[in-house]
Amino acid sequence: METKTTELRKGPNKKIILGILAGVCALLAIYLGIAFFFTNHFRYGTTINGVNASYKTVDEVKKEITAKANDYELKLVERDGKTEVIKGSDIGYEYELGNDIENLKKKQSPYGWISGFFGKKDIELKEEVKYDEAALKGAIDKLDCLKTENVVEPQNAVLELKAGEFVITPEIKGNKLKSEEVSKGIINSIVNREQEIKFEELGYYENPIVLSDSKEIIDAKAKLDKYTATNITFNFGDTKELLSGATISTWLDVDENYNVAINEDYINSYADSLAASYNTYGSTRQFSTSLGTTATVVGGDYGWILDKESTIQAIRDAIGSGESVTIDPSYDQSAASRTGSDVGNTYVEINLTTQQVWYYKDGNLITSGSCVTGTANTQYATPQGTYVLKYTERNAILRGPGYESPVSFWMPFNWDIGLHDAIWRGSFGGGIYQYDGSHGCVNLPYSVAEAIFNNIEAGIPVICYY
Numbered sequence: 001m002e003t004k005t006t007e008l009r010k011g012p013n014k015k016i017i018l019g020i021l022a023g024v025c026a027l028l029a030i031y032l033g034i035a036f037f038f039t040n041h042f043r044y045g046t047t048i049n050g051v052n053a054s055y056k057t058v059d060e061v062k063k064e065i066t067a068k069a070n071d072y073e074l075k076l077v078e079r080d081g082k083t084e085v086i087k088g089s090d091i092g093y094e095y096e097l098g099n100d101i102e103n104l105k106k107k108q109s110p111y112g113w114i115s116g117f118f119g120k121k122d123i124e125l126k127e128e129v130k131y132d133e134a135a136l137k138g139a140i141d142k143l144d145c146l147k148t149e150n151v152v153e154p155q156n157a158v159l160e161l162k163a164g165e166f167v168i169t170p171e172i173k174g175n176k177l178k179s180e181e182v183s184k185g186i187i188n189s190i191v192n193r194e195q196e197i198k199f200e201e202l203g204y205y206e207n208p209i210v211l212s213d214s215k216e217i218i219d220a221k222a223k224l225d226k227y228t229a230t231n232i233t234f235n236f237g238d239t240k241e242l243l244s245g246a247t248i249s250t251w252l253d254v255d256e257n258y259n260v261a262i263n264e265d266y267i268n269s270y271a272d273s274l275a276a277s278y279n280t281y282g283s284t285r286q287f288s289t290s291l292g293t294t295a296t297v298v299g300g301d302y303g304w305i306l307d308k309e310s311t312i313q314a315i316r317d318a319i320g321s322g323e324s325v326t327i328d329p330s331y332d333q334s335a336a337s338r339t340g341s342d343v344g345n346t347y348v349e350i351n352l353t354t355q356q357v358w359y360y361k362d363g364n365l366i367t368s369g370s371c372v373t374g375t376a377n378t379q380y381a382t383p384q385g386t387y388v389l390k391y392t393e394r395n396a397i398l399r400g401p402g403y404e405s406p407v408s409f410w411m412p413f414n415w416d417i418g419l420h421d422a423i424w425r426g427s428f429g430g431g432i433y434q435y436d437g438s439h440g441c442v443n444l445p446y447s448v449a450e451a452i453f454n455n456i457e458a459g460i461p462v463i464c465y466y
Contacts, residue, residue, distance in 0.1 A: 037110075038108070038110040039110040040057050040058075041055050041056060041057055042054060042055065042056055042057075042108060043108055046108070046123065047122045047123065048065070048101065048104070048123045049065060049068075049123070050068070051064045051065050051068060058101050058102050065095055065101075066094065066095065068095075069088060069093055069094045069095045070088060070089055070093070070094075071088065071089075072087075072088030072093050072193070073085050073086070073087050073088065073195070074086045074088075074186065074189055074190055074194065074195065074196070074197060075195060075196040075197070076143070076145070076186070076196075076197055076199065077196060077197065077198040077199065077200070078145050078175070078199055078200075079173070079175050079199065079200055079205060080175070082144075082145070084143055084144060084145065086136075086139050086140075086186065086190075088131075090135060090139055091131045091132055091135045091136045091139055091190075092130070092131050092132035092135055093129070093130070093131045093190070094129075094130050094131075095128065095129060095130070096128035096129070096130055104123065129190060129191050129193060131190060136186075136187070136190070137183075140182070140183055140186060145175065145177060145182075145199075146177060146179055146182070150175070151174070151175060151176050151177075152172065152174040152175050152176065153172075153174050153176055154171070154172060154173055154174035154176055154205075154206050154207055154208045155171060155172040155174065155208055156171055156208045156209055156210040156211075157169060157170055157171040157208065157210050157211055157212040157214065157217050159217065159220060159221055159224065159254050159258075161249055161250070161252075164228070164245070164246040164249055165228070165249070166221055166224040166225065166228065166249065166252075168212050168217060168218075168221055169212075170211075170212040171208035171210065171211050171212060172208065173205070173207060173208065174205075174206070174208075175205065176205065176206045177199065177204050177205055177206070178204050178205070178206060181202075181203075181204050182199065182204050185197055185199075185202055185204060210258070216257070216258040217258055219258070220254055220258040220259070220260050223260045224249075224252055224254070224260055226322035227245075227248060227249075227252055227260070227262070227319050227320075227322060228245040228246070228248055228249040228252070229245055229322050229323075229324075230245050230248055230318055230319050230321070230322055230323065230324060230325075231243070231244055231245055231324040231325075232315065232318045232319075232324070232325055232326075232327060233324075233325070233326045233327070234274065234326075234327050234329055235326055235327065235328050235329070236278050236329070236338055237337070237338025237339045238338065238339045238340075239278075239338075241274065241277070241278075243270065243315070248262075248319055250266070251263045251266035251267065262316065262319055267312050267315050267316065268312065270315070271306070271308050271311045271312050271315070272308075274306055274311060274329070275305075275306045275308060278304060278306060278329075279303065279304055279305055279306055280302075280303030280304045280335060280342045281301065281302070281303035281304060281305045281333060282299055282300060282301060282302075282303060282385075283303055284296060284297065284298045284299075285297045285341070285342075285343070285386055285463075287341070287343075287349075287386075287463055287465060289349065289351065289465070290349055290351075290356075290358045290368070291351070291354070295465040295466070296465075297384060297385065297386050297463055297464075297465045298384060298385065299383070299384065299385035299386075300384075300385025300386035300387045300414075300464075301385070301387055301388055301414075302335065302342075302343070302385075302386040302387050302388045302461045302462075303333070303335050303342055303386070304331055304333065304334060304335045304338075304342060305331055305332040305333040306329055306330075306331055306332070307329070307330040307331050307332045310329075310330035311329055311330065314327050314329075314330075333388075334459075335461070336460075336461065343386065343461045343463065344461075345360060345362055345363035346360060346361045346362055346363075346460055346461075347359075347360055347460060347461040347462070347463055348389070348413075348419065348452065348456070348460065348461070348462040348463065349463050350371065350373070350382075350442055350462065350463065350464045350465070351465065351466075352373055352382060352384060352433075352464055352465060352466050353466050354429075355370055355371055355372065355373065355428070355429045355430065355431075355432070355433055356368065356369070356370055356371065356429065357369055357370070357371045357419075357442065357444060357448060357452075359451070359452045359455070359456070361455050361456075366451055366452065366455050367447075367448050367451035367452060368448070369428065369444065369445050369447075369448035370428035370429025370430070370445070371428055371429065371442050371443060371444050371448075372422070372425060372428050372429070372432045372433050372436075372437055372438055372442075372443040373433045373437055373438060373440075373441075373442050373443075373464075374417075374433065374437050374438050374439060374440040374441070375433060375434070375435070375436070375437030375438070375439075376433055376434045376437060377434075378437075380437065380438065380439045380440045381437075381440070382417065382437075382438075382440050382441075382442065382464060383414065383417075383440075383464065384464045384465050384466055385414070385464055386461055386462070386463050386464075387413040387414045387461065387462045387463075387464070388413065388458075388459060388460075388461065388462075389411060389412075389413045389456060389457075389458055389459060389460045389461070389462055390412045390413060390418075390458060391411075391412065391458045392409075392410070392411050392453060392456065392457070392458065393410040393411075394408065394409065394410075394453075395407075395408055396410035396420075398410070398420065398441070400416075400439050403439075405422075405424070407420040407421050407422070407449075408420075408421050408423075408446070408449070408450070409421050409449040409450055409452070409453035411449075411452065411453060411456065413462040414440075414462075416440070417440040417441055417442075418441055418442070419441070419442045419444060419449065419452060419462070420441060420442075420443070420444065420449060421443075421444055421445070421446045421448075421449035421450070422438075422443035422444065422445075423446055425443055428443065428444070428445055
């Protein structure tokens with residue numbers, strides 16, 4: 001009985017063992033079969049350069065990577081939201097992988113296929129990019145952003161005079177690109193398989209240097225505003241001449257470095273215009289004579305002469321101060337009055353026709369009398385004009401061709417022509433000057449010459465007229 005029991009126990013154990021062996025063999029067969037599949041296929045979870053290589057052959061992966069190269073595009077992000085695209089298909093774009101994919105497959109043992117289910121493997125192979133250089137150059141040359149007709153040049157902020165006021169006109173950024181840098185950047189992006197390039201971020205644009213909030217332009221505007229706030233009033237007696245800030249604003253220059261300067265040509269021209277308007281030196285005057293007539297007196301050396309250099313400096317100083325000022329002009333030569341006639345009410349009057357002399361001081365007649373002037377119709381005729389009395393001299397000796405005459409009162413007003421006593425003459429006035437006149441001087445009776453001499457000084461006007 002015991003022997004039989006032992007046989008029965010051995011029978012089931014054997015079957016179990018055989019079943020297990022059969023299962024193991026089946027699994028092994030499946031494993032080996034799958035391993036055989038992965039001999040030519042990549043494991044599950046394998047990604048190569050962004051392409052899912054799971055269960056795919058080397059050729060299939062290469063095909064997909066090649067297709068990916070054909071679909072390549074580089075997006076160009078330009079200023080103001082504009083974009084353009086360079087397509088790989090237009091430039092012969094492709095990858096060169098050589099035997100890298102084959103070598104990668106060889107490194108994946110087919111018997112380790114199970115590990116693929118326990119972790120994905122992203123593999124980046126170094127792709128050598130190829131493209132047609134001529135085609136790429138052509139594509140770059142065709143970009144709208146580089147076409148001359150589409151380029152807006154950058155411009156600095158500028159100071160402009162508008163309605164008498166300087167305003168800052170903002171800069172223009174424009175869209176001009178640094179073409180060489182753009183070309184290099186595009187090539188670099190293509191080689192590195194980048195999908196997008198942003199010109200603004202990479203500094204490919206030529207930008208204005210001076211902006212509307214730049215210190216140099218702000219400082220320049222402040223100086224211009226200061227200068228144009230100036231109003232200069234020139235006091236010419238009963239006449240006032242205003243040089244306004246509006247006019248001054250047109251005289252101001254701003255150079256490329258935003259340095260502000262006053263244009264000297266304008267200041268000179270303005271000073272010349274003042275002189276032309278207010279100088280009376282040598283001018284023709286309408287003179288009310290002692291005989292109640294009006295004489296036109298031409299020439300002479302009497303009158304106002306504006307000191308141009310002092311005037312120019314006064315203008316410079318006033319503009320520089322930025323303040324409104326009133327200026328009493330300086331003169332190289334002054335006259336008696338800026339109100340009415342510039343001869344004032346102190347002067348010597350000589351009527352060359354009637355041969356009479358009057359001397360007025362502060363409007364009062366000091367003396368008058370007859371005289372003898374230069375011989376008419378000769379080189380010695382006394383010239384008309386309004387002259388400045390040069391000086392006075394007591395007991396002078398007058399010398400000339402063929403004569404030497406001592407006088408008690410000498411008062412020259414036109415070079416060597418002057419007023420003086422002439423005791424050698426027995427009479428004065430009438431027509432004596434027509435046949436026995438002087439050498440140009442005004443011969444006076446002793447008493448008249450003395451009266452004038454004792455009440456006159458250098459600078460007094462002497463008016464000779466016909």
